[in-house]
Amino acid sequence: MRVIKSLQNEQIKYYARLKEKKYRDETGLFLIEGEHLVRMAIEANCLVTLLVAEEDIENYLDIIEEDKTIVVTESIINKLSFTKTPQNVIGIAKQNIVDKKEVNHVLVLDTLQDPGNVGTLIRSALAFNYDKIYVSESTVDVYNEKVVRASQGAIFKINIVKKGLKEIYRFLSNNDFQIIVTSLTNNSLYLEELKSKDKFAIVLGNEGNGVSEESLKNASNIVKIRMSDKIDSLNVAVAGSIIMYRLMEGYK
Amino acid sequence: MRVIKSLQNEQIKYYARLKEKKYRDETGLFLIEGEHLVRMAIEANCLVTLLVAEEDIENYLDIIEEDKTIVVTESIINKLSFTKTPQNVIGIAKQNIVDKKEVNHVLVLDTLQDPGNVGTLIRSALAFNYDKIYVSESTVDVYNEKVVRASQGAIFKINIVKKGLKEIYRFLSNNDFQIIVTSLTNNSLYLEELKSKDKFAIVLGNEGNGVSEESLKNASNIVKIRMSDKIDSLNVAVAGSIIMYRLMEGYK
Structure with missing residues (x-):
């Protein structure tokens, strides 16, 4: 040594x-x-x-x-x-450089800024058997130590690829993914009403500003979680995990 | 001025x-x-x-x-x-000093240490229309600035009371609450199998060590969330929020 x-x-x-x-x-x-x-x-x-x-x-x-x-x-x-x-x-x-293409359940992070949220979402994605995480170029670096720590090591067990949003949506569209974008607009579908297909991607947006125009433009569905009007929104790691949980394989 | x-x-x-x-x-x-x-x-x-x-x-x-x-x-x-x-x-x-007794849906925090987790859980509890949060004396102070910040102000809109666990369980038992304790044991019920009553309390434990003996002793049910064996556990704010979401009023 x-x-x-x-x-x-x-x-x-x-x-x-x-x-x-x-x-x-x-x-x-x-x-x-x-x-x-x-x-x-x-x-x-x-x-x-x-x-x-x-x-x-x-x-x-x-x-x-x-x-x-x-x-x-x-x-x-x-x-x-x-x-x-x-x-x-x-x-x-x-760092992981493989870009796995044979995937069914994908998480897309569009401009997330908080490393704790990103790490927690990586951990939840692994827990709920998602295959892949696409991270937009404007999202915090997943190899930031706070992300790695919050992921509890899940970062080593799930395929994570950083790409521009346009490229991410090109791949998802060309491969017939249902693109489920989360956004708190008045005409968003409630998660409880959503029917998911075999291949889908869940898109989460920035903590303060939500998803980008690029994501809204590519959405197959825009969804939100039903909640009280006493508060504006959920923490994004919580919201993303609830949606992953609800749409996971075998969910009844 | x-x-x-x-x-x-x-x-x-x-x-x-x-x-x-x-x-x-x-x-x-x-x-x-x-x-x-x-x-x-x-x-x-x-x-x-x-x-x-x-x-x-x-x-x-x-x-x-x-x-x-x-x-x-x-x-x-x-x-x-x-x-x-x-x-x-x-x-x-x-600080809020009211101890609201007319409640149906309660969250109990047993020795949580991370202020971000506690603030996020307060935010989720408000979002999902829970009435009250009991905080064990060994849990991080809810008026810690990181808790307040992560709660996004939800701390002002939900009844939060700090008490010893024994006293918390005495109140819950005397008032016929179903006490749903989260723990990753082999014989825990899956959340998906749980039937909840009208009045229930969800108990969450410490980030590293889980719930205390006192909580297990008082449990009506011990539950866990179904997940992959590729990872040990979920973040506690995520797990707690998923359970609150799933058991909230009107959940179908």
Whole structure:
């Protein structure tokens, strides 16, 4: 196993830059933190490098592969970590670049901004057996650490592809998907009234402004969830999860 | 209107202390930030004092009541604010102390720790016409600014009461509530199989550890949501909202 002790080491600096989207985009890599996420990355065959603090090597013997592991100091862990009291294990994972085409149940994120919402939706999509998530270019980066954390590792188990909305809708239309767009307009259909086809995509919009014109233009149906008039809207991760739940296979 | 310009003013220091739970508990007051929440507090008759930066008074003329308003500097707004670029309006609101007894649909939060989850659940409970939220003493303070923010002001429109779990279950049992406890055990009923009565309470547990023994002991039913085995669990705000949605009045 290699050992690195200097905070000034070039490789450590290279990893630290992965905190910025720009470098994640350039390298196709991202940082993950803690044992749970590292184990999920290994399972998904996405772990490139493992960094373990020397004090804690014994706790991670079962996941250490000699040629992939670097033993580091706690200061290095702290430099790469996003939390105040990090677990002593950090992974460098590779981003998913497969663009799975044989899919039936798709989630489309149109300009979502909150990383917690995006991570939670990835987690729900996996839980409800969706095949794929399309993420518009204007949506927060899914390899942002808050997204990864809120996804609870689901990010490693579901196909996620970033694309322009026009391209996303071209694929969905050409492949006969029912495009179910969520929007709180007066003439939206209630979710409870919607009949879904075998192949469908659910489109969710921005936290403050809702879905874009491009999404409305491509909608097969525009739906909303029935609720009290005492409040304007639901949290988008909640609304999206309720719709995914309701339309999931086997729903009765 | 009073004018305060000094950061050292005793009243401003008193308000700043409301950032800590201890002082919120002592005074029954809490801070709210931004026009949207202030307007909701006014509607709910909960606004005690309004602080407006002098530069922005003209934008808030319609909500300014002379005897409740203090004109302050931007530095004072910054001192009281939780955000980096605050709106120039902050409210001091009073906590809800009514303990509404004539209720049918109740949400119980047993030791939830994440303020975003708790705020989101308050928002969903209002959206789905629940009457009341019981919050265990071990749950994060609902007047924490992150809870208030995530609730989108729903905190002003639904009855929320903090109590010990024993006392909560005593009330629910004595009043013939069906107590529906969520837990991912093997012999939990699927939500889809559950029959709900007219009066019921949904109990949600801690993000990491689930519900407490006290809740399990008092359960009429233990339920879970059907999902893929590719992931352990849903986010608790999502799970709770799906259950509230499914069991809401008029659900078909």
